Amino acid sequence: xxxxxxxxxxxxxxxxxxxxxxxxxxxxxxxxxxxxxxxxxxxxxxxxxxxxxxxxxxxxxxxxxxxxxxxxxxxxxxxxxxxxxxxxxxxxxxxxxxxxxxxxxxxxxxxxxxxxxxxxxxxxxxxxxxxxxxxxxxxxxxxxxxxxxxxxxxxxxxxxxxxxxxxxxxxxxxxxxxxxxxxxxxxxxxxxxxxxxxxxxxxxxxxxxxxxxxxxxxxxxxxxxxxxxxxxxxxxxxxxxxxxxxxxxxxxxxxxxxxxxxxxxxxxxxxxxxxxxxxxxxxxxxxxxxxxxxxxxxxxxxxxxxxxxxxxxxxxxxxxxxxxxxxxxxxxxxxxxxxxxxxxxxxxxxxxx
Amino acid sequence: xxxxxxxxxxxxxxxxxxxxxxxxxxxxxxxxxxxxxxxxxxxxxxxxxxxxxxxxxxxxxxxxxxxxxxxxxxxxxxxxxxxxxxxxxxxxxxxxxxxxxxxxxxxxxxxxxxxxxxxxxxxxxxxxxxxxxxxxxxxxxxxxxxxxxxxxxxxxxxxxxxxxxxxxxxxxxxxxxxxxxxxxxxxxxxxxxxxxxxxxxxxxxxxxxxxxxxxxxxxxxxxxxxxxxxxxxxxxxxxxxxxxxxxxxxxxxxxxxxxxxxxxxxxxxxxxxxxxxxxxxxxxxxxxxxxxxxxxxxxxxxxxxxxxxxxxxxxxxxxxxxxxxxxxxxxxxxxxxxxxxxxxxxxxxxxxxxxxxxxxxxxxxxxxxxxxxxxxxxxxxxxxxxxxxxxxxxxxxxxxxxxxxxxxxxxxxxxxxxxxxxxxxxxxxxxxxxxxxxxxxxxxxxxxxxxxxxxxxxxxxxxx
Numbered sequence: 142x143x144x145x146x147x148x149x150x151x152x153x154x155x156x157x158x159x160x161x162x163x164x165x166x167x168x169x170x171x172x173x174x175x176x177x178x179x180x181x182x183x184x185x186x187x188x189x190x191x192x193x194x195x196x197x198x199x200x201x202x203x204x205x206x207x208x209x210x211x212x213x214x215x216x217x218x219x220x221x222x223x224x225x226x227x228x229x230x231x232x233x234x235x236x237x238x239x240x241x242x243x244x245x246x247x248x249x250x251x252x253x254x255x256x257x258x259x260x261x262x263x264x265x266x267x268x269x270x271x272x273x274x275x276x277x278x279x280x281x282x283x284x285x286x287x288x289x290x291x292x293x294x295x296x297x298x299x300x301x302x303x304x305x306x307x308x309x310x311x312x313x314x315x316x317x318x319x320x321x322x323x324x325x326x327x328x329x330x331x332x333x334x335x336x337x338x339x340x341x342x343x344x345x346x347x348x349x350x351x352x353x354x355x356x357x358x359x360x361x362x363x364x365x366x367x368x369x370x371x372x373x374x375x376x377x378x379x380x381x382x383x384x385x386x387x388x389x390x391x392x393x394x395x396x397x398x399x400x401x402x403x404x405x406x407x408x409x410x411x412x413x414x415x416x417x418x419x420x421x422x423x424x425x426x427x428x429x430x431x432x433x434x435x436x437x438x439x440x441x442x443x444x445x446x447x448x449x450x451x452x453x454x455x456x457x458x459x460x461x462x463x464x465x466x467x468x469x470x471x472x473x474x475x476x477x478x479x480x481x482x483x484x485x486x487x488x489x490x491x492x493x494x
Numbered sequence: 495x496x497x498x499x500x501x502x503x504x505x506x507x508x509x510x511x512x513x514x515x516x517x518x519x520x521x522x523x524x525x526x527x528x529x530x531x532x533x534x535x536x537x538x539x540x541x542x543x544x545x546x547x548x549x550x551x552x553x554x555x556x557x558x559x560x561x562x563x564x565x566x567x568x569x570x571x572x573x574x575x576x577x578x579x580x581x582x583x584x585x586x587x588x589x590x591x592x593x594x595x596x597x598x599x600x601x602x603x604x605x606x607x608x609x610x611x612x613x614x615x616x617x618x619x620x621x622x623x624x625x626x627x628x629x630x631x632x633x634x635x636x637x638x639x640x641x642x643x644x645x646x647x648x649x650x651x652x653x654x655x656x657x658x659x660x661x662x663x664x665x666x667x668x669x670x671x672x673x674x675x676x677x678x679x680x681x682x683x684x685x686x687x688x689x690x691x692x693x694x695x696x697x698x699x700x701x702x703x704x705x706x707x708x709x710x711x712x713x714x715x716x717x718x719x720x721x722x723x724x725x726x727x728x729x730x731x732x733x734x735x736x737x738x739x740x741x742x743x744x745x746x747x748x749x750x751x752x753x754x755x756x757x758x759x760x761x762x763x764x765x766x767x768x769x770x771x772x773x774x775x776x777x778x779x780x781x782x783x784x785x786x787x788x789x790x791x792x793x794x795x796x797x798x799x800x801x802x803x804x805x806x807x808x809x810x811x812x813x814x815x816x817x818x819x820x821x822x823x824x825x826x827x828x829x830x831x832x833x834x835x836x837x838x839x840x841x842x843x844x845x846x847x848x849x850x851x852x853x854x855x856x857x858x859x860x861x862x863x864x865x866x867x868x869x870x871x872x873x874x875x876x877x878x879x880x881x882x883x884x885x886x887x888x889x890x891x892x893x894x895x896x897x898x899x900x901x902x903x904x905x906x907x908x909x910x911x912x913x914x915x916x917x918x919x920x921x922x923x924x925x926x927x928x929x930x931x932x933x934x935x936x937x938x939x940x941x942x943x944x945x946x947x948x949x950x951x952x953x954x955x956x957x958x
Contacts, residue, residue, distance in 0.1 A: 454668035
């Protein structure tokens, strides 16, 4: 078991490094950097000015050096140009240190560990705030939303799945199965539109915009419903399949033949085993919910993590984009790990070698 | 002058009658299918499943709507009305100048939403299934050896697949489809100048897989009959590479060679003929005496005609060359869905390779690739067909997501995702909600149809 966790952690680290290298490479493509220079400086910069800006900010240095600096495995450099300190390590120097560096002269350089590993995520150029602050605040908002989504989605989908799988082939099973297929067919941007039209524009019961941090029925129902519905069908169908499999197994037949009533058989004997698969699936839903979060937050103007992603990507806010992908990848990989360990733990037949 | 409206029940009635070619085609297809249902295998048994039948009807509805789009739509997808009041007009509004009824209302630029949804169906139904097909070839070509040999190839490919799966799809798309990333840089290779960018590079890799896949199939199957093998390999290589260079780099060889003395329409017709002949050869020759081959040839002919229909209608090479935007989202969508295919193919391969017939083939001394392509893959077709239907739906959703964020095709494209995106700002007012509502419902029904079809197929194949 320990070996298994160690190996999984190793793969996780490799995946994280690979993914951040890819993101780092893509946000640093020449076109993106040029856009960045023009939004930071002014839109009518000439090519030479753009080049000068990139040179000053240190974007022209080798890729690997910059990646290592961002990661925090090598110290990030700081240098002086035209009497101003520049460089990726700048935010980790205090005012006095910066002043001292400028006083040293035009050629002065220094360096400090200032990477993600040290917790220095950089400066968000869109929000004009430290990235850590933006990410923390936004993650909190999204966390609240996700919490309610889970509260609604998990019990409902499990109930639907168990009811459908309990007696395979009955009218109830068919009805619930078709309903679950229907919900998996409607992505968030479709149900979101339909719900808004019905409940917000038509009936006027709910708000079409969700304000972050304001957990009220009026405010939260639409985004929560939209997100929960899309995931619900999928989990319900898996629960149903798993329930059907358990209900046809021998030990359930034995329990039935022993004379136990159907209720006890389902609740005491079948349920436990039938919930192993849905558990792992619910954990694996996280990465997928992440896309849902982005869509829903964009649709309802909810200022959360997903909304920050759109703004960061739209404006090529390099530090924020990298931090967001970093956080997203960690969330995804952690849930995968928990799901694997949980599966091994819950299912005595699976013993990881 | 105030524009006039028709009543709501007239809207429903007119909408139903507008789709008459679709209804007719569905009826004919279902009748013919019912006649030959015993020869159609699992598809024939769908007639016994109510859910599956519902799925078939919905999917056929959109397929035939795409084919007959020119007949069904009343206006072009980009055609605007300049009469007053049509802009964001409610469903059933009558254009006082042309007397055309805007059945589903007008959009923000006074275009007919009904016609745009109908044309959008064509865009969606060309991109989603073909991207899924290519994703399938990529996933199978990598998944088969990974599941069969395990070892280093499995470790490597699984790592890559998990890498892409761990990436939030939407972030990937944002990075991949932004204009700065997709800006193509010309690169000179010998006498050719080809455009180069990350999406083009991705497409160049992905679109190579179908050719490799088919070549590997012919090679392993007909190794003993060199004449046959070389003719197949030749056809595949010529047609494949022609399509490859046309799609990825925009270099059309037939146009290049025949450009001097053929008209545009003739070039288009030649392209269509080449592909159709190749399809015929591929369908007829490999498995002789297969009872359904005439039917398949018929389907291929209809598909070819539908696909190349615009070619003969005077829009040459529309089907062969992709606009740069289309290629980018094509690559993005394939990248997003291949890892899933890889996983399922790998899992099924690991399961099937323990069967007796695989052991028998190994004892006969067959090549590993023969076993994978001709023993394991055909026996995995049941779950793979089901997954294929589901995955087209998923690809459609993905495509819609791209459109929703305005990352997809050109902004004026009538694909459903982009239409939803444009209608989004108006959805909070009841009077203008129809802008986004109709494309949203269209997308939902198509995906629902595909999911129901997959469910029906799964039920029927489990009965074996």
